[in-house]
Amino acid sequence: MIIFTAGAAGYTLLEVLWRGHSHWSMAAAGGISLLLLSKVFHKLAAAPIYFKSIIGGGIITIIEFCFGAVFNLGLGMHVWDYSGVKGNILGQICPLYTVLWCLVCAPVSYFQQKIEEGKIKFTKKALP
Numbered sequence: 532m533i534i535f536t537a538g539a540a541g542y543t544l545l546e547v548l549w550r551g552h553s554h555w556s557m558a559a560a561g562g563i564s565l566l567l568l569s570k571v572f573h574k575l576a577a578a579p580i581y582f583k584s585i586i587g588g589g590i591i592t593i594i595e596f597c598f599g600a601v602f603n604l605g606l607g608m609h610v611w612d613y614s615g616v617k618g619n620i621l622g623q624i625c626p627l628y629t630v631l632w633c634l635v636c637a638p639v640s641y642f643q644q645k646i647e648e649g650k651i652k653f654t655k656k657a658l659p
Contacts, residue, residue: 538565545635554610560598564591568636572643580640587636592629599623 542561546553568587575583602608603623614622645651 534565534569535562538562538568541565554602554608556598556602556608556610560594564594565639567594568639569643572640573647576644576647580637583640584633584636587639588629588631588633591632591636592624595628595632596620596624 539558539562542564543553543558546557567590571586571590572583575586599611599621600623602610603612604621612622613619613625613628616625616627618627619625642651
């Protein structure tokens with residue numbers, strides 16, 4: 532639950548900083564993305580960070596396309612539209628944002644590795 536919540540909060544924060552607003556569906560996409568990234572990065576622990584970043588950017592792009600297909604194309608909610616961006620697919624994904632997601636995945640991969648190495652720990656504190 533911590534990983535999902537961190538992904539939901541992180542994705543939403545990035546969107547608010549980038550676009551000035553977000554949508555609840557992006558929190559769900561962020562949570563799912565970080566859950567998948569943590570599993571994949573665990574399996575690719577020995578891989579170079581650039582490789583994990585490329586794989587991670589691809590994963591987020593696929594999730595973004597799936598959410599766009601449901602919320603934008605299926606339900607007509609118009610959460611985002613990349614129709615004006617070169618190389619877009621159905622206005623839901625585009626190469627520019629895939630590259631940006633790859634860049635975001637570099638620090639995510641780094642922190643995932645540090646957590647697994649035990650250099651970053653999460654503990655529960657007892658309530659007084």
